[in-house]
Every structure is written in structure tokens, then in C-alpha cells.
Amino acid sequence: MSNAGIRNAGIIEQERYTCAIGALQSVVAIPRAVPILHSGPGCGTMIQGFFERSTGYAGGSTSPCTNFSEQEVVFGGIDRLREIITNTYKVLDTDLQVVLTGCTSGIVGDDVDALAEEFRGQGKPIVSVETAGFKCSNLVAHSLVVNAIVDQYVSLFEEDNPSRSEKRTVNLFSSIPYQDPFWKGNLREYKRLLEGIGLKVHVLFSPESRGVAEWRQIPRASFNILVSPWYGKPIAEHLEERYDQPYLQFPHVPIGANETERFLRQVLAFAGEQDAALDEIAAGEFIRREREAYYGEIDNLATFLLEFRYGLPNHVHILHDAGYVVGLSKFLLHEVGIVPKEQFIVDNTPEEFRAQIEADLKSTSDRKTIPLCFEPDAGKAQDVIRSLRHKGRGLIIGSGWDKELAREKDYDFLSAAVPTPYRMVLTTNYVGFSGGLRVIEDIYDRVLATYR
Amino acid sequence: MSQIDLQIPEVSIREIRLGSITGFQGSAKELVKCSRCGLRDKTRSFSQCLGCSTSHAACMVILIQDAAVISHGPVGCSSCYHEFAFTYRVNSPLRGVEHPGQRRIFSTNLQETDTVYGGEAKLASGIREVYERTHPHAIFVLTTCASGIIGDDVESVCDSAEEELGVPVVAIFCEGFRSRVWTTGFDAGYHGIARKLIKPARKRRTDVINVINFWGSDIFSDWFAPFGAKPNFITPYSTVECLEHSSESAATVQVCSTLGSYLGAVLEQDFGVPEIKTAPPYGVAQTDRWFRELGKALHKEKEAEELIVAKKAEYLPKIAALRRELEGKTAYVTAGAAHGHALLNVLGELGIRAEGAALFHHNPLYDNGSEKSDLLAQGVKDYGDVPNFNICNKQEFELVNTLNRLRPDLLLARHGGMTLWGAKLGIPSLLIGDEHFSMGYEGILRYGERILEVLENDEFVKNLEKHAVNPYTKWWLSQDPYRFLEKGAASAGGGGGSK
Numbered sequence: 001m002s003n004a005g006i007r008n009a010g011i012i013e014q015e016r017y018t019c020a021i022g023a024l025q026s027v028v029a030i031p032r033a034v035p036i037l038h039s040g041p042g043c044g045t046m047i048q049g050f051f052e053r054s055t056g057y058a059g060g061s062t063s064p065c066t067n068f069s070e071q072e073v074v075f076g077g078i079d080r081l082r083e084i085i086t087n088t089y090k091v092l093d094t095d096l097q098v099v100l101t102g103c104t105s106g107i108v109g110d111d112v113d114a115l116a117e118e119f120r121g122q123g124k125p126i127v128s129v130e131t132a133g134f135k136c137s138n139l140v141a142h143s144l145v146v147n148a149i150v151d152q153y154v155s156l157f158e159e160d161n162p163s164r165s166e167k168r169t170v171n172l173f174s175s176i177p178y179q180d181p182f183w184k185g186n187l188r189e190y191k192r193l194l195e196g197i198g199l200k201v202h203v204l205f206s207p208e209s210r211g212v213a214e215w216r217q218i219p220r221a222s223f224n225i226l227v228s229p230w231y232g233k234p235i236a237e238h239l240e241e242r243y244d245q246p247y248l249q250f251p252h253v254p255i256g257a258n259e260t261e262r263f264l265r266q267v268l269a270f271a272g273e274q275d276a277a278l279d280e281i282a283a284g285e286f287i288r289r290e291r292e293a294y295y296g297e298i299d300n301l302a303t304f305l306l307e308f309r310y311g312l313p314n315h316v317h318i319l320h321d322a323g324y325v326v327g328l329s330k331f332l333l334h335e336v337g338i339v340p341k342e343q344f345i346v347d348n349t350p351e352e353f354r355a356q357i358e359a360d361l362k363s364t365s366d367r368k369t370i371p372l373c374f375e376p377d378a379g380k381a382q383d384v385i386r387s388l389r390h391k392g393r394g395l396i397i398g399s400g401w402d403k404e405l406a407r408e409k410d411y412d413f414l415s416a417a418v419p420t421p422y423r424m425v426l427t428t429n430y431v432g433f434s435g436g437l438r439v440i441e442d443i444y445d446r447v448l449a450t451y452r
Numbered sequence: 453m454s455q456i457d458l459q460i461p462e463v464s465i466r467e468i469r470l471g472s473i474t475g476f477q478g479s480a481k482e483l484v485k486c487s488r489c490g491l492r493d494k495t496r497s498f499s500q501c502l503g504c505s506t507s508h509a510a511c512m513v514i515l516i517q518d519a520a521v522i523s524h525g526p527v528g529c530s531s532c533y534h535e536f537a538f539t540y541r542v543n544s545p546l547r548g549v550e551h552p553g554q555r556r557i558f559s560t561n562l563q564e565t566d567t568v569y570g571g572e573a574k575l576a577s578g579i580r581e582v583y584e585r586t587h588p589h590a591i592f593v594l595t596t597c598a599s600g601i602i603g604d605d606v607e608s609v610c611d612s613a614e615e616e617l618g619v620p621v622v623a624i625f626c627e628g629f630r631s632r633v634w635t636t637g638f639d640a641g642y643h644g645i646a647r648k649l650i651k652p653a654r655k656r657r658t659d660v661i662n663v664i665n666f667w668g669s670d671i672f673s674d675w676f677a678p679f680g681a682k683p684n685f686i687t688p689y690s691t692v693e694c695l696e697h698s699s700e701s702a703a704t705v706q707v708c709s710t711l712g713s714y715l716g717a718v719l720e721q722d723f724g725v726p727e728i729k730t731a732p733p734y735g736v737a738q739t740d741r742w743f744r745e746l747g748k749a750l751h752k753e754k755e756a757e758e759l760i761v762a763k764k765a766e767y768l769p770k771i772a773a774l775r776r777e778l779e780g781k782t783a784y785v786t787a788g789a790a791h792g793h794a795l796l797n798v799l800g801e802l803g804i805r806a807e808g809a810a811l812f813h814h815n816p817l818y819d820n821g822s823e824k825s826d827l828l829a830q831g832v833k834d835y836g837d838v839p840n841f842n843i844c845n846k847q848e849f850e851l852v853n854t855l856n857r858l859r860p861d862l863l864l865a866r867h868g869g870m871t872l873w874g875a876k877l878g879i880p881s882l883l884i885g886d887e888h889f890s891m892g893y894e895g896i897l898r899y900g901e902r903i904l905e906v907l908e909n910d911e912f913v914k915n916l917e918k919h920a921v922n923p924y925t926k927w928w929l930s931q932d933p934y935r936f937l938e939k940g941a942a943s944a945g946g947g948g949g950s951k
Contacts, residue, residue, distance in 0.1 A: 009563045011578035012527065013556065013585075019528025034923070040597040040628040042504020042529075048869075049507070049532020058923045061848040061869040065501040068629045073601060087498035087936060091849050091928045103526060103598040104629055107567060133526030134562045134598055379558075379585070400534060404541070404554045419531070421538040 013379025020131035022138030028059035029177030031211035034094040037065040039102025068104040106132025143234040157216040174227035185429030197283035229322040230353035253327030256436030294433040319398035321347035348376035463643035465631040476843035486943035487816035494938035504628030508637025513592040515688035520556040520588040525596025589692035600627035642715035662704040664712030668888035699723035710790040717819035731827035735797030767893035779803040787866030793827035800835030808840025853933040878917030
């Protein structure tokens with residue numbers, strides 16, 4: 001499929017991401033950090049409603065907000081913000097405060113940076129970042145938030161944390177908290193895998209992070225790992241510039257044995273180039289054990305996949321972000337035997353990354369072409385799927401919106417993207433060897449549940 | 453008295469139209485007293501995330517069966533609407549909708565350049581595209597903070613589109629920053645519907661009663677049957693055509709005056725549909741009054757009396773038995789204005805003492821200007837005063853502080869996000885989303901039984917309490933809960949309510 005006629009900025013239906021201020025969830029994901037919203041009323045509840053069950057330590061109804069009224073729109077909201085921040089210190093017990101601005105503040109032009117500077121002058125660990133909703137998506141704003149914390153907070157501790165002073169330490173930038181419904185489990189699994197090959201890892205978000213203490217040590221890392229086709233790239237670039245840390249980019253979510261092993265081997269090679277002096281034999285042994293355990297399970301499963309006579313899906317449409325569409329396609333084709341048909345990347349991927357992502361997907365198979373469409377208007381993507389006909393039983397992997405589509409087409413359905421009110425995810429991971437097994441469990445659990 | 457003017461595109465906000473407030477501390481009695489001499493709103497020097505008008509307008513139009521909705525703003529301003537799509541699907545059996553169609557919800561996806569050059573052209577082409585893609589019977593356009601501040605002439609764009617496409621294109625002005633009372637969004641939605649959809653009555657029907665409601669269970673078909681009538685639920689699960697002819701109904705009732713205040717009044721004042729002004733039927737006395745007024749409006753007083761007698765004979769003994777089990781328990785209530793008053797009535801019937809309440813806003817009177825609609829005033833007369841009565845627009849920090857002090861046996865909530873803190877403090881907490889659940893005589897029984905169940909099964913909250921994470925400082929929890937609320941008299945007349 002071509003991408004002709006796709007306008008990033010046109011009207012869209014069923015958005016699968018949210019606006020810039022949605023990156024407040026990246027703050028919520030840092031242990032004991034609090035987002036402070038300098039925005040209209042409702043911005044916080046919109047984001048809460050998009051992600052659901054996303055309150056964390058001090059997000060959701062706990063987050064302070066100036067709740068712009070007509071008065072602030074006309075006269076500016078800085079005084080109101082100063083008052084709210086001052087009292088935030090009295091009411092909430094937090095380690096890091098990140099002020100995020102909304103459209104209202106953006107348009108009236110409040111100088112929030114100067115105000116944050118004022119509080120930093122008093123020794124407060126506070127950061128400001130412009131996230132007016134019309135500026136960009138939350139996937140883009142995630143990088144703005146992280147870079148703002150680096151520049152306005154991490155930078156204050158550089159003396160105790162010399163650049164690249166720990167040879168075997170890495171910073172990991174991968175899942176976007178909450179936008180990736182499996183972010184928490186994924187970060188835990190990335191950490192376990194990378195520690196397995198001998199690295200120390202700053203995951204920065206989730207309970208696996210040591211919070212601000214870990215953030216302060218970002219400069220110490222020898223290099224950075226970016227697992228993403230495009231989002232988060234500005235973070236890796238910024239750290240390269242700021243702390244001379246090179247970065248390794250792995251362009252899709254590594255799910256299952258093939259891609260997880262490829263990912264770990266690339267990290268090992270890259271670490272070698274950075275003189276990390278890892279024990280490569282021990283690392284290889286770790287990978288071998290993981291792989292063997294994985295194939296032990298696949299071995300058991302294969303009989304079911306080959307012999308179950310009552311019907312299993314043979315093809316799949318995925319509506320997800322670029323990292324998952326490519327990662328799941330590779331995994332499902334090679335390790336499960338479900339053929340990826342038309343795929344839809346709904347994360348509003350910037351134009352400059354699309355060719356690379358297409359190439360990555362194309363490399364999945366030299367015998368099969370997987371048609372790919374970049375379409376932030378997921379309603380349109382659904383219309384395309386409605387018009388398609390493939391032989392056999394189909395599977396749709398997408399957000400809650402796609403449940404109705406799956407029912408219309410009588411396809412199996414796995415909810416694995418936001419927003420979704422139809423699935424509960426706590427600490428499940430889709431990344432890694434174990435993540436692949438979990439995807440298999442999830443797909444066939446839903447398939448078998450259709451038999452009554 | 454009436455502030456309703458369908459000639460102008462924007463609805464007047466509640467603060468101006470009704471004198472509504474979002475900050476008060478005192479007792480229910482004091483608030484009722486102050487309400488009659490002009491309330492003065494109070495601000496807070498600390499505040500947490502509020503709701504806004506746009507999502508409240510949205511929920512009243514997204515669930516209309518055959519309409520499409522466009523949020524004119526950045527994508528974030530429509531990002532919680534998938535929840536309404538879920539609601540529509542999940543609750544459709546309650547309203548006999550067999551094939552709930554996918555909700556068609558769009559965003560004009562405003563970008564930074566649009567804030568400079570305006571978003572009108574984008575909206576105009578967007579409306580055309582939505583029409584082509586969905587062929588709806590009406591299109592609703594919701595404004596947002598961004599479109600409001602950049603000054604797009606949404607009304608003109610919608611009017612031209614309506615002329616071009618031949619279906620109603622309804623502009624709804626519901627920018628979040630305009631009002632601190634997010635229920636203004638309901639009014640904004642209804643204002644648009646009344647201006648553009650509702651048609652003058654061709655005839656007056658005696659067998660249809662408008663029910664302004666959310667998406668709860670249908671208790672009304674049974675209730676109206678003895679009167680020879682059936683409910684016309686508006687606006688969720690309604691169709692554009694049903695809305696057009698809602699002007700022909702015999703009467704309008706509301707399940708929640710906070711919700712239906714504006715539309716109930718508009719239907720009476722501009723379309724001649726009598727509004728049942730007696731507040732909704734929560735509690736025995738109020739249910740008596742409500743059925744009586746309904747009977748009167750339908751000229752079926754005898755049927756009303758018979759119904760009251762029969763239902764009371766059936767339910768009062770059961771309620772009395774339940775009361776014996778619940779007597780002496782204490783509770784705290786947090787909810788929107790009118791439904792909070794309703795829950796306080798139900799507690800009164802069940803013999804549970806209300807230790808306090810945090811209600812999201814307060815309307816001194818509703819759009820009909822009738823004291824009969826003031827359930828709080830009526831409730832204070834029927835069941836007595838309520839101490840620690842706080843008007844608080846979902847300010848969690850005040851709720852946590854207060855609950856920590858009062859430690860009631862039970863927390864009752866009507867809105868999401870509010871029960872968590874009850875549970876964290878080990879207080880059995882109950883949220884009933886369906887506002888029809890506790891209505892009428894039978895509702896008292898249903899609600900009481902649920903309360904009993906929640907009180908008996910407190911193992912979960914007791915366990916959670918032991919492990920609860922608390923971001924609030926010790927300092928804050930030892931302060932007066934109203935420390936950050938502006939001081940001074942609560943009414944322009946200098947009445948009570950302040951410490």
C-alpha cells in the first residue's frame with residue numbers, strides 16, 4: 001500500500017495516541033515524581049481517561065493543576081502557578097516536580113521556565129516543559145519531558161556523576177510509559193536480560209527504577225540503548241551530545257527468541273566496542289539457557305499448532321505503533337506461523353522515519369511482502385480492513401476500538417494497544433523470550449475461549 | 453428569572469446563570485440558608501485536576517445513536533471519549549439497542565500552525581469529510597480551550613456546513629476554561645440540541661414522558677405503565693428524530709437536576725413540555741411527592757395514589773427491616789450536586805448517619821427557579837442537618853484529609869477516582885454508577901442491601917489499608933481540611949459557613 005494522500009495533520013478518528021500533555025504519564029512513571037499541570041481543567045482527566053488505571057504515585061486526581069479559568073486566559077496564569085507550586089510542597093511528599101503546560105498556557109504565553117528557575121534557585125528539584133496539546137503527540141513529548149529533566153535536574157549533579165565513568169552501565173530508552181500498555185513488565189524484562197549479559201541498567205521508569213537517585217547517575221553510563229523505530233530518538237541524540245554517550249538503536253520491539261537474541265547479541269557487540277569488557281562466555285551461556293527454555297515450550301506448543309483441528313487463526317492485521325507492528329509481525333510469522341497481512345502503524349510516525357521502518361518490516365521475509373500503511377486516522381485503517389478478504393480465520397491485534405471491527409469480521413481479537421477498556425494489564429511483558437510466550441498464551445487463550 | 457436564550461450560540465455558564473459555586477465549608481443547613489441570599493464562590497490556593505465542560509457535553513451527544521461528533525481541538529481533547537464508546541456498547545442491552553453501532557468520534561487534530569492561522573478551514577473540510585464517511589443524521593462540533601482562545605467562528609462554519617450538507621451541524625460551546633463548574637458542559641450540549649434539533653410540537657402526546665438521564669437501567673417503563681405512558685430517554689440512546697420530537701411529550705422528568713436542569717427548563721419554556729419540578733424520587737417522602745406531581749401533570753392523580761400505596765405496602769416493611777441492621781452506622785458522601793443530595797436522602801431512610809459530604813458544586817436553584825427542585829433544602833427538612841458539608845470540585849487532598857479525620861464506617865461515591873482513598877484508609881467504599889439504582893422505594897432497598905454487603909465484606913479494604921501508599925505529607929493531614937480555601941462569608945449577604 002502507498003502512503004499517498006496521508007495527511008498527518010488532517011482530521012482523525014479514534015486516535016490511538018494523545019496530545020503532548022499526555023507525556024505527564026512519563027513523570028507519573030518515575031517513582032515519587034509528580035506532574036504539575038499548568039493547563040485548563042480537564043486536561044488531566046482526558047489523559048487519565050485515555051490510559052485508564054494510570055494514577056501511579058501522584059498522577060490522576062492527585063496531580064496539582066492550575067485549572068485555567070477565563071481570568072488566567074486574559075491576565076496570564078503565572079501568579080496562580082506560583083501559588084499552586086508553593087503549596088504543592090506543603091501538601092505532597094515528592095522527589096521531583098515537573099510542570100507541564102497545556103494549550104491555554106501555550107497560547108497566552110506564560111513564562112513558565114522562568115518560574116521554575118525561580119524555584120530551582122530555592123533548591124527545589126523542579127523542571128518545566130512545554131507540552132501544549134497542539135505542539136505534538138505524547139510520543140514526541142515523551143522525549144521533551146526526559147530531555148527537560150536531564151537539562152534542568154540531572155545536570156545539577158554532574159560533578160558527582162562523571163560522564164561515562166561506569167563502563168558496564170547503560171541507560172535504556174524503550175517503551176513509552178503507559179502508551180505501551182506492557183511498559184512496566186517490558187522494562188523489568190529488559191533489565192533482567194541486560195543484567196543477564198553483565199550490564200548494569202538504568203531503566204529510569206517503573207518500580208524497577210531507583211527514582212531520582214538513578215536519574216542523577218544518567219551521565220555515568222557508558223552508552224545508551226534505544227529500542228524504538230523513532231520515538232525517544234531525540235533523547236539518545238541529546239545524551240550523545242551532552243555526555244558523549246554513543247547509542248545503539250534496535251528498531252523494533254524484540255518479541256520471542258529470534259529478535260531477543262539478535263538484540264542481546266547487538267548489545268554485546270556494541271558494549272565490546274565501548275570497552276565494557278563483559279564476560280562474553282557467561283553472556284553467551286545466559287542467552288543459550290534462555291533460548292533453550294523458550295524452545296522447550298515451543299516444542300510442546302508445536303503439536304497444538306499443527307494438529308488442532310477446530311480452527312486457529314492463520315493471518316493477522318495489527319494496528320499499533322511502529323515498534324510493535326514490526327516486532328509482532330516478525331515474531332508471529334517466524335515463531336508462531338501466523339501470516340501478517342496488511343499492517344497499520346497508527347502512531348503518527350514522522351515522515352523521515354517511514355522508509356526505514358518499511359525496510360525493517362520488509363526484511364522480515366524475502367518470500368512474502370507485508371503491506372504496510374502509516375495511518376494515524378485509525379477509523380480509516382479500519383475501513384481498509386473492512387474491505388479486505390483473506391482466506392481462513394483472521395486475528396486482529398489492536399486497541400479496544402478494534403473489538404467491534406473484529407466482531408464485524410468474525411475475527412479473533414487481542415487487545416494489546418491503548419486505549420483499551422477491554423483488557424487489564426498490570427505487569428505483563430511482551431518483550432523478550434518470555435514475552436513471546438506470553439503473546440502466544442494471550443492469542444490462543446482468546447481463540448480457545450471461543451469454543452464453548 | 454430565566455437566563456435561557458436560544459437565540460445566542462453560547463450557553464451562559466452556571467456561575468452566571470445560576471450563581472453556582474465550587475467552594476464552601478459549613479453545614480447543609482447553612483448552605484441552604486446562604487443559597488437564598490446569593491452565594492459567593494471561594495477559590496483555593498492549592499488545586500488538583502478538575503473535569504471540564506467539553507467531556508460533559510460530549511457524553512450527552514456521543515451516545516445519540518445516529519450522530520457523529522467532532523472535537524475541534526488538539527487530539528488530546530477527545531482522548532477519553534473511547535470510554536463513552538465502551539459505555540454505549542456495554543449498556544445497550546439496558547435500553548434494548550440490539551446492534552449498538554460503532555461511535556463515530558473525530559478530532560480536527562489542531563496543530564501549532566492552526567493556532568496561528570485559525571482552524572476554521574480545517575473544521576469546514578473536516579465536517580464534510582465526516583459527513584462523507586459516516587452519513588449521520590446530525591453532526592455535533594465540540595469546542596475546546598484551543599479553538600476558543602484562537603477565536604475560530606465555529607458557529608458560522610457549522611451553519612454553512614449545515615446548509616451545504618442538509619443535516620443539522622450543531623456547534624456546542626464548551627471550552628474548559630470558561631467555567632469552573634464542569635456540568636456547564638451538559639447545558640452547552642443541551643443548548644445546541646435545543647437550538648438546532650428540537651422542533652416545535654406538531655401535537656401533544658399523553659403517552660410519552662421525556663426522561664433526561666445518563667445511561668442507567670430502565671426503571672421507568674414499569675413506573676410509567678400505570679399512567680399509560682412510556683419513557684423517551686434523552687439524550688443517550690436517543691435518535692436524532694426522537695430528540696426532534698421530544699417537544700411533543702406529556703412531561704419531562706429528570707434523574708438528576710444537575711444533569712437535566714437546563715434541558716428540562718428549555719423544553720418547558722420554549723417548547724411547552726411541562727417539567728416535573730419536584731426533585732427526583734430519592735427517599736420515601738420525596739418519592740411520594742414525585743409520583744404525586746407526575747400524576748397531577750398527567751391528570752392521573754388516582755393512579756399515582758394507588759401506585760404509592762401498593763409500592764409502599766410492598767417495600768416499607770423491607771426497608772424497616774434493613775434499617776434495623778444499618779442503624780447507627782456512619783457514612784460520608786462524595787458526588788455531584790444533586791445526586792449527592794439524593795444519596796443523603798437514601799442514607800436518611802436507612803438510618804445511617806451522614807458525617808459529612810463533599811459535593812462537586814452547588815446550584816442555589818436550578819433553571820426552573822423552583823424551590824421544589826432543591827433536594828438539599830427538602831432533605832434537611834426531611835432528615836435533618838448534615839455537618840461537615842463541603843462544596844469541593846473533586847479536590848482529593850481535601851477529601852483525604854477529611855476522611856482521615858472523620859473515619860466514617862462507609863464512603864459513598866458517585867464518580868470515579870473518589871473511592872480509592874476510602875479504601876486506602878480502610879473504609880468500606882461503594883460507588884454505584886447507575887443513578888437509577890437507588891431511585892424510588894425499591895431503590896432504597898436495593899441500595900441498602902448493597903451497603904450491607906459492602907460493610908460485611910471489608911477484608912479487601914482492611915488489607916489495602918495496611919499497605920497503602922500515601923503521597924500526602926504528615927503536615928497536610930494534620931491541617932484543617934479547608935486551609936487552602938479562601939476565607940470569608942459564604943454569601944453576599946454575609947451569612948454563615950465560614951470558620
